[in-house]
């Protein structure tokens with residue numbers, strides 16, 4: 001089961017079809033941080049989030065949600081409610097002509113009383129890399145041109161474990177973590193943005209910058 005996510009042997013896509021990908025945290029990054037969302041109607045998009053995801057869609061960048069949802073493990077809501085909440089997220093985005101290419105979530109927590117949600121053999125829960133491994137198996141992701149965006153130090157660790165740049169947003173828990181906990185951070189993000197629109201603007205600029213061909217070295221054979 002365990003394989004190096006940066007070099008999966010079973011990737012079915014030719015190299016020229018691989019696309020950059022942004023792995024997006026959900027709560028506090030795409031949607032309002034509201035604790036445990038125990039009813040789909042409590043889910044709200046953050047201002048500008050749909051437009052930012054639409055920019056990724058139009059740029060040909062995969063937008064993949066990777067979300068820890070320990071509320072299931074803790075018995076705060078069922079997996080069905082969680083699925084309905086993601087269906088509502090898809091609907092809210094669709095109304096604004098934006099879409100997620102995939103949604104992955106980890107309903108596990110080691111403290112769960114329910115063994116179904118206690119053991120996480122694929123290490124889906126961030127900062128485990130299981131969700132990225134699944135995404136790589138299912139989508140044509142170019143890991144050398146991919147990023148993680150999130151509002152917590154956990155997301156930064158997750159990014160770096162996967163070998164990806166981390167963009168930290170000040171929405172959700174971001175501003176508080178930045179203001180009061182930065183001294184204890186184990187890892188610094190590659191970029192800090194106000195919010196998801198700011199993160200996406202930086203990522204698209206960074207992709208463009210990296211795609212710029214280096215000046216050709218001309219051999220003068222006159």
Ligand SMILES: [Mg+2]
Pocket residue numbers: 025026027028029150151152172
């Ligand atoms: Mg979050």
